[in-house]
Amino acid sequence: MTLRPPSPGRLQSTAIDCNRLQSAPPGRCGFQPRPFQKRPARRAHRKLFTFHFSLFTLLFALLALFPAPVLAGHFDITVDPFYNDTLLRGSFGGSPVYFFLGPSPTMEKAVISFIDASEKTLDACLFDLDMPSFTQAFIGAHKRGVKVRVLLDKDNAAKAYAVADDLKQMEQLGILQLVHNRSGLMHNKFMVADGVRVWTGSYNLTRNGSVYNDNHAIVLESPDLAENYTKEWEEIAEGRHGKRFAWPTPHPEVRIGNTAVQNYFPPEDDARGAIKNLIDSATNEVVVLAFSFTDATLVEALGAAVKRGIRVLMVLDTGMSRQAAARTRQLRELGVNVRLSPGILLHHKVVVADRQTVVLGSANFSSGGFDHNDENVLVIQAPHFARAMIQEALRCWRAEPYSVTKWRTQIPNTP
Numbered sequence: 528m529t530l531r532p533p534s535p536g537r538l539q540s541t542a543i544d545c546n547r548l549q550s551a552p553p554g555r556c557g558f559q560p561r562p563f564q565k566r567p568a569r570r571a572h573r574k575l576f577t578f579h580f581s582l583f584t585l586l587f588a589l590l591a592l593f594p595a596p597v598l599a600g601h602f603d604i605t606v607d608p609f610y611n612d613t614l615l616r617g618s619f620g621g622s623p624v625y626f627f628l629g630p631s632p633t634m635e636k637a638v639i640s641f642i643d644a645s646e647k648t649l650d651a652c653l654f655d656l657d658m659p660s661f662t663q664a665f666i667g668a669h670k671r672g673v674k675v676r677v678l679l680d681k682d683n684a685a686k687a688y689a690v691a692d693d694l695k696q697m698e699q700l701g702i703l704q705l706v707h708n709r710s711g712l713m714h715n716k717f718m719v720a721d722g723v724r725v726w727t728g729s730y731n732l733t734r735n736g737s738v739y740n741d742n743h744a745i746v747l748e749s750p751d752l753a754e755n756y757t758k759e760w761e762e763i764a765e766g767r768h769g770k771r772f773a774w775p776t777p778h779p780e781v782r783i784g785n786t787a788v789q790n791y792f793p794p795e796d797d798a799r800g801a802i803k804n805l806i807d808s809a810t811n812e813v814v815v816l817a818f819s820f821t822d823a824t825l826v827e828a829l830g831a832a833v834k835r836g837i838r839v840l841m842v843l844d845t846g847m848s849r850q851a852a853a854r855t856r857q858l859r860e861l862g863v864n865v866r867l868s869p870g871i872l873l874h875h876k877v878v879v880a881d882r883q884t885v886v887l888g889s890a891n892f893s894s895g896g897f898d899h900n901d902e903n904v905l906v907i908q909a910p911h912f913a914r915a916m917i918q919e920a921l922r923c924w925r926a927e928p929y930s931v932t933k934w935r936t937q938i939p940n941t942p
Contacts, residue, residue: 601644602623602625602640602641602644602720602724602746603640603644604625604633604636604637604640606631606632606633606636607632610631610632610633612628613627613628613629613631613633613634614626614627614628614633614637615915617911617912618784619747619783619784619785619786619909620783620784620785620786621784622747622748622749622783622784623746623748624745624746624747624783624912625637625745625746626743626744626745626746626912626915627728627730627743627744627745627746628741628742628743628919629730629736629737629740629741629742629743629744630736630737630738630739630740630741630742630871631737632737634730634736634737634742634744635658635660635661635737637744637746638661638664638726638732639660639661639664641718641720641724641726641746642661642664642665642667642668642718642720643664643667643668644720644724645668645673645720645721646673646721647673647674647721647722648673648674648675648676648719648720648721648722649665649668649673649674649675649676649718649719649720649721650676650677650718650719650756650757650760651665651675651676651677651678651717651718651719652678652713652715652716652717652718652756652759652760652763653677653678653679653680653715653716653731653732654680654683654712654713654714654715654716654731654889655679655680655683655687655716655731655732655733655736656677656679656683656684656687656690656694656731656732656733657683657686657687657688657689657690657732657733657734658689658690658732658733658734658737659689659690659693661690661732662690662693662694662697663693665677665697665702666693666696666697666700666702669700669702675702676702676704676760676764677697677702677703677704678704678705678706678713678760678763678764679694679703679704679705679706680705680706680707680712680713680714681705681706681707682707684705689734704764706763706764706766708763708768708769708899708900708901709768710768710769710899711768711794711895711898711899711900711901712895712899712900712901713763713768713900713901714889714890714896714900714901714902715727715759715763715889715901715902715903716728716729716730716731716732716744716889717756717759717889717903719753719756719757719760722750722753722754722757723748723749723750723753724746724747724748724753725746725747725748725749725752725753725756726744726745726746727744727745727756727888727889727903727905728742728743728744728745728887728888728889729742729743729744729818729874729875729876729877729887729888729889730742730743730744730874731874735872736874739871739872740871740872740873740874741816741868741871741872741873741874741875741923742874742875743875743877743887743919745887745905747783747788748783749781749783749788751777751778751781752778752781752783752788752790754777754778755776755777755778755781755790755792756903758774758776758777759776759792759901759903762774763901768901769794769795769899770794770795773792773794773795776790776791776792776795776796778790779791779796786907786908786909787907787908788905788906788907788908789801789905789906790903790904790905791888791903791904791905791906792901792902792903792904793890793896793897793898793900793901793902793903793904794897794898794899794900794901794902796904798888798890798897798902798904799822799824799825799897801886801904801906802825802828802878802886802892802904802906803824803825803828805878805880805884805886805906806825806828806829806832806878806880807828807831807832808880809832809837809880809881810837810881811837811838811881811882812837812838812839812840812879812880812881812882813829813832813837813838813839813840813878813879813880813881814839814840814841814877814878814879814916814917814920815829815839815840815841815842815877815878815879815892816841816842816873816875816876816877816919816920816923817841817842817843817844817873817875817876817877817891817892818843818844818847818872818873818874818875818876818891819844819847819850819853819891819892819893819896820841820843820853820854820858820891820892820893821852821853821854821892821893821894822892822893822894822896822897823854825892826854826857826858826861829841829858829861829863830858830861830862830863833861833862833863834862838864839862839863839864840863840864840866840920840924841858841863841864841865841866842865842866842867842868842873842875842920842923842924843855843865843866843867843868843873844867844868844872844873844874845867845868845869845873846872848865848867852893855867866924868923868926869926873923875887875919875923876888876889876890876891876892876896877916877919877920879913879916879917879920880913881913882910882913882914882917883908883909883910883913884906884907884908884909884913885905885906885907885909885912885913885916886904886905886906886907887904887905887907887916888902888903888904888905889902889903889904890902890903890904
C-alpha cells in the first residue's frame, strides 16, 4: 500500500485510466472509431449485413442470459487546500483507499461524494443523522434510480429536528427504517455502495461529528467486505440484535490487494479478543486514541505490555475520562502514558500496534461496545497506513489544528 497526502497547495484527483481498467464504467472509456473503408459491392454488403445481424442477435440473447456485473460509480473528492491534511489517498494493491479526518469540511464533502457516486444500490446503517445535506443526498439518489435503504437509530431520529421533515419524506418514499436495539445501541456508522464500496469509521453523520469532534472515516473497495456489511445491514433490518440471533460473517478475513483485513461485528464477533491478541503480540509500541477505554481485559493487556517494555501511548477524551467507569488513574498507575484531549471531543476508536497494524471502526473499548451494541471493527495490516494513523495520534496528542501540516512532522523513533 502507498498512502500519501496531497502535495501542499495542490489538489489531487483520481482519473479513470482506460489502459488499466479491466471493465470500465459505461461512458468513461469509449471505443475508438474505425478508419473509413470503401463500401464493398452490394451483394457482398448484404451478406456481411446478414452475418452481423445474426451475430448481434446472438450477442443480445447471451446478454439477456448473463447480465453484466454491477460496477460501482467513480468515487472521488477534492478538498479546500487549507484542509489538504484531512484527506489521504492511496491503494491496497490496485484497490483505491480513501481516509478522511475531522473535524473538517472534508467529512461532509466525503459523505455527499460517496452517496452521489452510487449507481445501483446504497445501504446505510447509521447511529445518528442530522445534516440536511445528507438526507437530501439520500433522497436525490433515490430519485435518480438508486435503490436506497437507510437504517437509523430510532431514539436519535426522534431528536434530529433539523432533518425531521426529510426523515418523514424518506419514510414515505420507503427508503428509511427506524431501528432499536433493546440490549444496547445500534451504534454502526457504515454505508455500502453498489455491492463494492464500503464506508465506515468513528464518524457520525452529524454536525457535531463534522465540525467539532476528532473523527475518522475510511472508504475501501472489496466485494467480500461489502458482502459482510450488507449481511450486517440485513441482520439489523430484521431485528437480529445480539449474539443469539446473529448470522455468521461471510468473510471474517479478506484480502484487498496484498493487505489483510479482519472484519468483526460485535457483539457476535470477538473484537475484544482480536484487539487483546494484537496488544499481546506487540514488540515495540502501542498507540491508542479512544473516546472511551473502560474494558478491563484491554486495560490489563496494556499493563502487561508496559511490563514487557512496550511503549504505550494513549489519548483519551477529557469528558469520558472523568466518568465513574473510567480507568484513567489505573492506566497511569500501570505505566501507560495517558494524555487527555483538550478542547474538542475526541471520538476516535483506534489502536495502532508497532506501526504495522491499525484497529478502527465504531466500537468503543468498553463492555457496551463489545458485548451489547451493534458495532463494526476493522483490523488492517498495512504499515504505511499505520504510520499515517500515528501522525493523527501526534496531532491529537499536541492538540494541533489541521492548519498544521502534520504529515510532514517527523515521527520520533521507537525505542
